[in-house]
Amino acid sequence: MPQPRRDPASLESWQDPDARPFLEIRGVTKVFDGATYAVDDVSLKIFRGEFFSLLGASGCGKSTLLRMLAGLERCTQGHILIEDEDITDLPPFERPVNMMFQSYALFPHMTVEQNVAFGLRQEKLSRQEIRTRVGEMLELVRMTGFARRKPDQLSGGQRQRVALARSLAKQPKLLLLDEPLGALDRKLRESTQFELVNIQERVGTTFIMVTHDQEEAMTMSTRLAVMDAGRILQVGTPSEVYEYPANRFVAEFIGAANLFDGRVASADGDRVTIQSEGAPSDIVMHHPQPLAIGTPVTVALRPEKIRLLDEPPPEDVNWIRGTVREIGYLGDVSIYHVGTEGGLTVQVQVTNRGRRTSGPLTWDDVVCLGWDADAGVVLPA
Amino acid sequence: MTGRRPFWLFTALAFGYAFLYLPIVTLIVYSFNDSRLVTVWGGFSTRWYGELLRNEQILAALWLSVRIAAMNATFATVLGTLAALTLVRFARFRTRMLFAGMVAAPLVMPEVILGLSALLMFVTLEQMVGWPAGRGMTTITIAHITFTTAFVAVVVQSRLSQLDGSLEEAAMDLGARPWKVFLVIILPIISPALIAGWLLGFTLSMDDLVIASFVSGPGATTLPMVIYSSVRMGVSPQVNALATIIVVVVSTGVVVAGWLLHRQGRRRQS
Numbered sequence: 001m002p003q004p005r006r007d008p009a010s011l012e013s014w015q016d017p018d019a020r021p022f023l024e025i026r027g028v029t030k031v032f033d034g035a036t037y038a039v040d041d042v043s044l045k046i047f048r049g050e051f052f053s054l055l056g057a058s059g060c061g062k063s064t065l066l067r068m069l070a071g072l073e074r075c076t077q078g079h080i081l082i083e084d085e086d087i088t089d090l091p092p093f094e095r096p097v098n099m100m101f102q103s104y105a106l107f108p109h110m111t112v113e114q115n116v117a118f119g120l121r122q123e124k125l126s127r128q129e130i131r132t133r134v135g136e137m138l139e140l141v142r143m144t145g146f147a148r149r150k151p152d153q154l155s156g157g158q159r160q161r162v163a164l165a166r167s168l169a170k171q172p173k174l175l176l177l178d179e180p181l182g183a184l185d186r187k188l189r190e191s192t193q194f195e196l197v198n199i200q201e202r203v204g205t206t207f208i209m210v211t212h213d214q215e216e217a218m219t220m221s222t223r224l225a226v227m228d229a230g231r232i233l234q235v236g237t238p239s240e241v242y243e244y245p246a247n248r249f250v251a252e253f254i255g256a257a258n259l260f261d262g263r264v265a266s267a268d269g270d271r272v273t274i275q276s277e278g279a280p281s282d283i284v285m286h287h288p289q290p291l292a293i294g295t296p297v298t299v300a301l302r303p304e305k306i307r308l309l310d311e312p313p314p315e316d317v318n319w320i321r322g323t324v325r326e327i328g329y330l331g332d333v334s335i336y337h338v339g340t341e342g343g344l345t346v347q348v349q350v351t352n353r354g355r356r357t358s359g360p361l362t363w364d365d366v367v368c369l370g371w372d373a374d375a376g377v378v379l380p381a
Numbered sequence: 382m383t384g385r386r387p388f389w390l391f392t393a394l395a396f397g398y399a400f401l402y403l404p405i406v407t408l409i410v411y412s413f414n415d416s417r418l419v420t421v422w423g424g425f426s427t428r429w430y431g432e433l434l435r436n437e438q439i440l441a442a443l444w445l446s447v448r449i450a451a452m453n454a455t456f457a458t459v460l461g462t463l464a465a466l467t468l469v470r471f472a473r474f475r476t477r478m479l480f481a482g483m484v485a486a487p488l489v490m491p492e493v494i495l496g497l498s499a500l501l502m503f504v505t506l507e508q509m510v511g512w513p514a515g516r517g518m519t520t521i522t523i524a525h526i527t528f529t530t531a532f533v534a535v536v537v538q539s540r541l542s543q544l545d546g547s548l549e550e551a552a553m554d555l556g557a558r559p560w561k562v563f564l565v566i567i568l569p570i571i572s573p574a575l576i577a578g579w580l581l582g583f584t585l586s587m588d589d590l591v592i593a594s595f596v597s598g599p600g601a602t603t604l605p606m607v608i609y610s611s612v613r614m615g616v617s618p619q620v621n622a623l624a625t626i627i628v629v630v631v632s633t634g635v636v637v638a639g640w641l642l643h644r645q646g647r648r649r650q651s
Binding site: 170 | 545548553554555558569
């Protein structure tokens with residue numbers, strides 16, 4: 001999946017220690033019915049112009065967090081600040097924040113034009129000004145020709161664009177998007193991802209998106225936060241989170257991962273040697289932080305970073321032998337499930353370079369798999 | 382076989398329609414009867430329509446019924462909508478079950494009991510606070526409101542519960558205050574249910590005989606009461622004429638409403 005091009009200068013604000021965050025979430029907690037922690041002590045700093053994603057499975061609290069930012073839910077504890085101004089107790093109609101709803105929530109009795117104008121009408125702008133802004137917004141989402149239609153005369157993709165135009169019309173400081181592409185079919189979703197990023201770059205508004213689709217979050221975001229059970233597990237750029245997952249959950253949630261549990265046998269500088277019951281050889285990995293000998297760890301390897309070998313490597317590390325159990329032919333790549341002698345199943349992804357009806361391997365072939373020392377990460381168990 | 386099935390179907394259909402509409406057709410035919418005796422055909426005439434228009438008693442009762450029905454429908458729509466909003470929007474409050482049950486109770490309560498209890502209440506109130514002084518139009522209207530509110534609440538509640546809750550949230554998010562959200566978003570969307578509720582309230586009130594008989598007083602005779610008492614003294618063909626006019630007005634209304642709904646639906650699809 002190609003990444004939309006972004007202006008690199010605007011993206012590094014989160015690395016600058018002196019940068020003032022645009023939105024600050026301080027220890028926000030939401031408790032339902034006195035017992036269920038939907039959001040549990042979440043703190044986040046989001047910078048101007050970011051396209052930030054909250055990623056997690058359904059029920060992880062990401063939507064509740066978004067609704068608290070919009071003012072549709074009250075925080076049980078904690079504070080939300082926009083440009084150092086506390087908005088925790090402001091009602092939704094007084095916040096400089098707009099939201100695009102998952103169901104789009106277009107007003108069925110109003111035309112496209114009236115829907116987009118609704119927010120501007122509440123600001124008591126002049127008729128002329130409203131008409132100009134509505135025109136601009138409809139142009140931005142390429143819906144000018146549909147201004148007089150009612151929402152039920154539009155397709156799903158068109159409704160989505162109207163909802164986006166309506167939420168951007170008031171020029172909010174912050175736009176919240178709740179599963180903005182969730183109701184679209186796959187093809188349309190991919191093209192809309194790029195369109196959404198382009199629109200965000202053009203208007204320069206800070207976007208916070210909630211999604212359960214990791215591919216969507218990876219493609220569109222400048223940074224993302226992985227959530228589970230009301231907590232944030234990791235915050236980072238898509239490549240940081242993919243290449244350096246902070247823990248097991250993140251490694252398995254974002255992309256596929258092969259996990260080997262083991263213990264640190266020896267450490268030499270930034271190289272650690274790990275003994276794992278699943279692998280016959282020692283596993284040698286790069287790990288910048290020192291680890292004590294005997295520490296239980298998990299090694300996570302991505303399927304596309306594992307290679308098929310003809311024979312075990314001469315240095316006798318970082319390899320494993322197994323039998324091909326399942327083959328998934330996806331066209332561009334094939335995915336092999338290899339059952340190891342240690343009883344694990346390892347996923348290997350191979351690019352199909354040649355033109356064959358099947359890959360180079362078939363069922364029950366015995367194969368050697370190998371990887372490099374920097375192909376994966378060592379996670380604390 | 383193939384020839385017989387349509388025949389039987391047709392016969393069944395004809396019986397069905399005859400069962401439903403023959404009484405009304407008979408009534409309409411006899412409203413043009415020249416004879417003073419309702420059951421004896423004496424030739425075609427429109428004289429009873431003329432006499433009806435000169436019958437002060439029936440016209441006064443009709444006017445009273447229309448006024449009561451309109452007032453009742455309006456109040457019942459307001460109260461029923463508020464009750465429905467409470468039931469749908471506040472999903473959990475302590476006495477919700479009790480409230481829901483009490484709103485719906487008049488739907489299943491026998492009219493005789495409703496009428497009797499309303500009468501007892503009015504008498505007691507008059508003795509204790511002096512209002513309502515005597516019984517008449519006011520008491521009939523109040524009694525009607527208490528039982529039609531339940532019907533309106535049911536109609537509006539079903540529409541409200543289908544409403545996407547995020548519509549309100551979106552309106553608030555775009556800067557509208559709660560009161561404005563209700564006026565600009567909720568009300569227009571549920572307006573078909575409000576109109577249906579109003580019409581239902583109007584019809585229920587127009588045709589109520591039992592409750593009105595209990596709580597009316599001297600000088601306040603509604604149309605159903607006049608018709609019923611005149612039938613007891615022997616049916617006057619004027620009643621037939623009046624009934625025919627009502628049938629024509631009601632069916633015209635139904636046809637027009639159906640046509641409007643159909644047109645709206647078609648415009649939405651295109």
